[in-house]
Amino acid sequence: MIEASHLYAGYDTYVVKDVSFSVHKGEMFGILGPNGSGKTTLLKAINRTISNAQGDISIEGVSVTSLSSKQIAQKMAVLPQHQDISFSFTVEQTVLMGRYPYQRGLFKQWTKEDYELVEKVMNQTGIASFRHQTIQALSGGERQRVFLAQALAQQPDILLLDEPTNHLDFSYQKQMLDALKEWSIQEKLTVIAIFHDLNLASLYCDRLLLLNDGTIHALNTPEEIMKEETLQYIYQSTIKVNANPHLAKPLMHVVPHYTDIHGKSHIERSRLLITDQHIHYHSPKPLKCYSSAVMNAGFGWYEDFLNVHVDKSFSMEDPLDYVKAYAEGEGMPIHHTVGMMTAAHLKDGSYRYRTEDGVTLLVVVTAGTSNAVDVVHGNQHVSDCHAGTINTWIFVDGVLAEEAYIQSIMTATEAKVRALVELDIRDAVTGTLATGTSTDSTLIASTQEGKTLAYGGPISLLGKMIGTAVYEATKEAIEQYQYRVGNSQ
């Protein structure tokens, strides 16, 4: 364990003021803070490379003031922010310098162990292939890795890093942090690193120290530190915090503030195209969409929304490939397009387009009810996917909160069920009232511009609009479907 108590450090005046903390063995500890908040000065104070410093640093209970500089170097290695490269040593020679703290005797020579260790760290940092090149002939990122190798060759218990991913491309940032994390877990290396990237710090560090104007503003786990209010206060900037979709970690993103040259986007009826083969809605700007579509389901931003007609006998083995190929054939880029499919006749589909109280809504429903299911008796059905389905699209001109997306889908589902019940649609297996079909799909997409819509429940403005529009459109689409089926018998 390394302990810093009541550290003061600076130049003409103290920049770091009364900073105390401890870092456990094998911990990965991040130091964050705005430019000029004192991060580098704090690192120098820990490493005792600043003259104007007060307070104590102890390693495993032993104060560093009682250790020689060689002893400190055996315990602690540093990767500074900027490296002096006025010399022209080769990569291998530079890494070997990390072994100086271990040299003994009058005739200082490198041992077999030194060379073996240097070989190991050069391989770990991916620099062995250019071992004979001079350090000056390397790129900024390559040099960064050479100096990391040098620090590792020191075999320290504690590694201090000032912006270790500076100069590194995306792939090497990940490689370096993965390696540091691995060493901290496997070899109990204690890592204390300065970060500017909030996401990398949160992903890799066990705890974070947030420095502001030379003092500790917060010291806690990434989950506790990464609060929107804290970050906005410290960085004086709008930073949004969401859940990382892959890990139980916060995900930070800046919200840019500039005038969009494309202007505002609106939901417009004229952008909806209905043919026998497909229904297509195109938005000139991406809409924030949440869907259970075949192609590009989940949350995302999309410009094209596609509902493709397939024959009732369509084999459901590979619906995604089919929708992808169809979208590409129509010139709709896959990464821009949400795609669904249905066996319903698209011309029987129904839509509602209306504006109320500054909010515009477009609802599009296609319906076939041959696979109608009573959700209460789903267990009496065999698991089999058919293309007869009710697809519900909801487009909103407004700023929807995340809960409004979920509530809107609940409201739309309740409105759909109401239409099915009123039309006495029955589950063919159980004979009971159906609540949907076996493969219904829904999407809700919003411009995220205009009026803020915090809720989508049945008596909110948005919920009221969705409730009636989905009910009416579903009822009309099913009636048209029934009329067609009745006439074809």
Ligand SMILES: Nc1ncnc2c1ncn2[C@@H]1O[C@H](COP(=O)(O)OP(=O)(O)OP(=O)(O)O)[C@@H](O)[C@H]1O
């Ligand atoms: N050698 C120096 N002499 C005098 N003042 C200095 C020196 N180095 C840094 N400072 C001042 O100390 C303050 C803290 O600097 P420091 O480099 O510790 O901040 P930092 O948080 O690491 O900043 P950055 O994020 O920009 O790297 C700054 O106001 C800086 O101008």
